[in-house]
Amino acid sequence: MVVLAASVISKTGKPLVSRQYMDMSRIRIEGLLAAFPKLIGTGKQHTYVETENVRYVYQPMEGLYLLLITNKQSNILEDLDTLRLLSKIVPEFAMSYDEDDIVNLAFELVAAFDEVISLGYKENISVMQVKQNCEMESHEEKLHKMIIQSKINDTKDLMKKKAQEIDKNKIEQKGKSGYGMAASMSSFSSGKSMGASAPEDTKYVRPEPVSAPISKMATSKGPSKGMQLGKGKKGNDILESLAKEGEAVELIVRPAAAGGLAAAAILSSDPVTLIIDEKLSVALDRQGGCENLEIIGTMSLTVNSESDAFIKVAISSGSNKNYQFKTHPNIDKAQYSNSNLLGLKDPTKPFPVGSELGILKWRMQSKDSSLVPITINCWPSVSGGQTYVNIEYESTSSFDLQNVAVVIPLPGSSSAPSVNQVDGDWRFDSKQGAMVWTIDLIDDSNRTGSMEFVVSASDAESFFPISVSFSSSKIYCDVAVDSVTYTMKEGSVKYSFKKFLMAGEYIVQ
Template sequence: MVVLAASIISKSGKALVSRQFVDMSRIRIEGLLAAFPKLVGTGKQHTYVETENVRYVYQPIEALYLLLVTNKQSNILEDLETLRLLSKLVPEYSPSLDEEGICKTAFELIFAFDEAISLGHKESVTVAQVKQYCEMESHEEKLHKLVMQSKINETKDVMKRKASEIDKSKIDKSRGEKGGFMALQMTGSGRIDSSFSDMSISGGGGGFGSSGHGLGVDVESFSSKPKGRPSTAANAPPKGLGMKLGKTQRANQFLESLKAEGEVILEDVQPSAGHSRSSVPLPPVDPVTLTIEERLNVTLKRDGGVSNFDVQGTLSLQILNQEDGLIQVQIETGDNPGVLFKTHPNINKELFSNENTLGLKDPNRPFPTGQTGDASGVGLLKWRMQSMDESVVPLTINCWPSVSGSETYVSIEYEASAVFDLQNVVITVPLPALREPPNVRQIDGEWRYDPRSSFLEWSILLIDNSNQSGSLEFVVPPADPSVFFPINVRFTAAKTFSDVKVVNVLPLKGGPPPKFSQRTQLVTENYQVV
């Protein structure tokens, strides 16, 4: 006998599983299978149908047919024996004998057919042997997958070790520059903590205390006793220089390998005169420094509207010299009725309500002086603003993905408010997994593609009245529109929603007011289009 093909087809003639065993064109096999429903009879459990060229040996399986296509010279008894073997194999691999169940286990059934029939001839095997042979192949596949997973895990471990070495190298470098671990703690975060719960009055020295949560204020700073000499650790050379050099060299090799793979690496440049690292604020140079910072949390809907709009602001004070601590700060709070202010518990609330002046309840106690390298200061005033009005949003993003044929066209447009000049704007758009970078056809600004994380960064250095709107258009392979969300946005601005300004610093002991400077900044903490 010679079995040309074995198939499972529906009664309408649709081939669900088909395995060809001899050299015959696909069109020929499809033609033979398509002709079978017109030749089959009804009311028989299993039988055969002959044509001029081939013989159909079949058996009904519920709403399907198990079919063998053989030549007319084959032994009908052997054909029926082969058919019985296949009919026992089908329920072993497909518990659900319908179209959906057969399609789900199509590959397993084809592998079983291959073990039962070889080159058109029936193998002398049983159902148990066929299952055993298939399981042995599956075992080899599992072993291969285990080896591959082991290699992946080993690579991840190497990456973790390299990342740990880079972090340790940076910590060692910071220790050498700042003078030890304590200085690193105080300078490690340039963020102003908006919580006042960490500050308290010291029973002995008076004034503000600190639990070390981003404030870095000495508890003894209100004492009239002079400060002791600073520790010599700040001037001591860094320890373990040889170890640092070795770690730095390995870190540089790792960064070079990332660059070779197409990863963009931002170099950690040593600060020079008049410049500082972006992660650490500039150290104060004036006797009194006041920092006004607002953090923006916004969630915009992709179809328009605002899900969340929250602004949290802080006014903090830093004093370099103890003799300048007996002061009061006069401010302007703007005319925004949606901004709610709250002073620190040690601030004279009545003085602030009547005169917009921030001073301690006890005017005889000075404000604390800051430590060297501590740029966060002491929080005096905080405020909050919430709204659901889309008109107050400084930057709106509209994303329009559309599938056309074998491509997806994505158009993104930004519109900025005339109130703010936005700096260092970066719009991050997630993309589907791509083999090649997206085809950017038009852009206002610059773009960068990250192949590892599969996202596109759209960068605009400055958005002001000259470019309040801009667009980006790119093309990728077909993808679901939801893939391009959420879109993340980050930027900074020199103007705030509260419009808080420091008007003057008033000395309480007489004499000329100390020189002061103020820093104002609006930053994004979480800004998304979902």
Template structure:
């Protein structure tokens, strides 16, 4: 199915919120929404109505309608299933099904809609997954916040102790000055009693011995006994706890690549991969979404075009930014705004995006083959191997997470390429491979543990790369609109959203 838009409307036909999933003008979507009430037949009950170009699929929600606008060639059964999921989202975020409550939770609903549909196509998600994705609840984040709060409380207590010490020190200095002044007045009066007036020298202020602090100096971010005991307790439960800076750097290493040196014109190409494969080697679904962005930091380089070398044979669905001159892109392979309009500066501007969906397992960048063999004694021997299937590709920080049966202890690893780590709290054996490239195309790990074949699935894989693999666009240069080349920097990234063997 191709879903054009989703909207929540009142019974009299006014749109409360609307979300478009494909490129269309504002007048176009407003016209489609305005036409819906006129097509409604109040005498009969239906779930959809069609025009010459689109199909309206709707469901009443008390005083409102949940409305989907799709193409006419979409599958009506899939449309109705998607409509039911959208209809369940409204009461999930709105306690009262009325116009005011929907408006108050408009942004949450739009974020939830985006989790259901991407580029017009339904994602394989359920209501619980959508709630998790939108809330982004993270146990590691809770641990980090708890540690940081403990450190902040420690810093406040240290500040109060230091303030008391400074106040006491000022009081001691004030008392010392007052005693010296009274002693000087007494000496002057005694000297004036003789015939000769002798002016007594001004008394020297006694040096006040520095007050030694009995408390510790203020130490922002320092660890306390409470922090240490809290962290030790977490570690005893099997949780891996790191400091804030280390945690952030570790997370960044898993999900991104090092930032490239940027010129005044910086072109970035990013692809995000989602793969679901079965344990027998077949590919159930692979979806790739890519973007080409340009960032101009200097206004004198805003009138430019990005030159591409295209290969039309890979089957990607391509969409250009509505502001891009599509004819110039199709004819010459250049990305630039219509009528030589300058590109906005100091922001990432999307010029092109593409999408690939396939079930051809030969297109998977990395195949994972897991063979559990039950030996008849309640134990299982597991052989797992990987194979890099794309020549010239380099995958970094590859992590293969294999679930293990609970309550049977650590696995006995006979051999393993790279490294491995057993997480007893999460019951996971993590196979860690820093780099997979042409020099290490294959590798294997073998271990044994109590359990059966189904205990070791689903297997999850994560990695990143500085090379994109499926886009048919290669950036060959950046030119000024009026002629002449421009120095630019280039960054390519391949990231994994989901890579699962079930």
């Protein structure tokens, strides 16, 4: 199948939304679209028409046509399957088939078409996945928030430890000077306080604890007068002074421009930052069987120093059966295949500084239920005009899961249900009409858990699909960073390395 163009046009032939996928001139595309209304007849049962060079595959939508232009060698069955998928996607974005509405949503529809068709070929994707991708329910944003919170927690611990050391050193210095004892005896005999009798330059002042302002910065939404990491000169000065003393300090900078992946940038004190993040998508049946499991992983590189931009990354990997790996187009594929080295094709060129670059990606699909990190069983039962919903989770010992949220649809509920028992916490989301069951951490201490709640009598089908979200510091793919070295000279480069796993579309249906 090769799709040349996808369009939504009026019955007069006016193109409302048009997207071309092959190297064709604009004049030719416009000519093909203009010719279409003249080629179709009335009362015909088929939904395609062929010319000498191309095939039109179309579907009427009230006063419009959804149209694919393909070459004549394209598989007509695949073309029709693509057309059906696009016909389901258009109503997801457009409230009506009015021409003005379609034109106003042209950008969104083109983006949705691009999710279905890539370089003329149909992608294996569902309507739900297209909508999720276009809305950018962002796995990357969640990942960056996790990284930021991790940095905040690390820095809080470091600052607290440093404050305790400073406090201890002050007390030791005061004790060695002998002034504290003499001043105390003098004040006792004269009835004056130590603060009044001591010279101003020897007065001991206990430093303010730094942990409280940092905690306030992490949780408060309003303006704060406490110390804020990476915001303002004072906060950076403290971190920079610690770095000079040999501490591994990381600065968190929040740029003014918010939105997307630019909402937060992480600048490490190390010259190079490497991050592996995996997105796990799973479809489970109600008996716990795995209908599909997909892992998509990315290794990203950020160079924080211009002098350390001429580098290559040595990685190691296990068998990784059934994984498909792909390097960035600028990475030397032969060097990666032969030596597991990720470096640029031209070693005389540097990596970009200050921007994140995905240097290696991988993908794996399976139906092996043993790979599923958490399963959900839901048992709705009607009794006396009410439905008792018992739901339980079971997690494997392979993964410790953080920030687990299980979302159960509640049919026609405008008020919170009655909860009889719950392991963890719960809340009622009135906007989504759903019960949200949350567990902060699942580890060896709580591999199983359950909840029971009661709602008015409802059909069992209405409590599905159940969606699950979580994160983990362990990944599936056996990939690790061995070293980062220079390409133009001898020597290794210091780097930081973190791994994350996030749940993507994880559903029980």
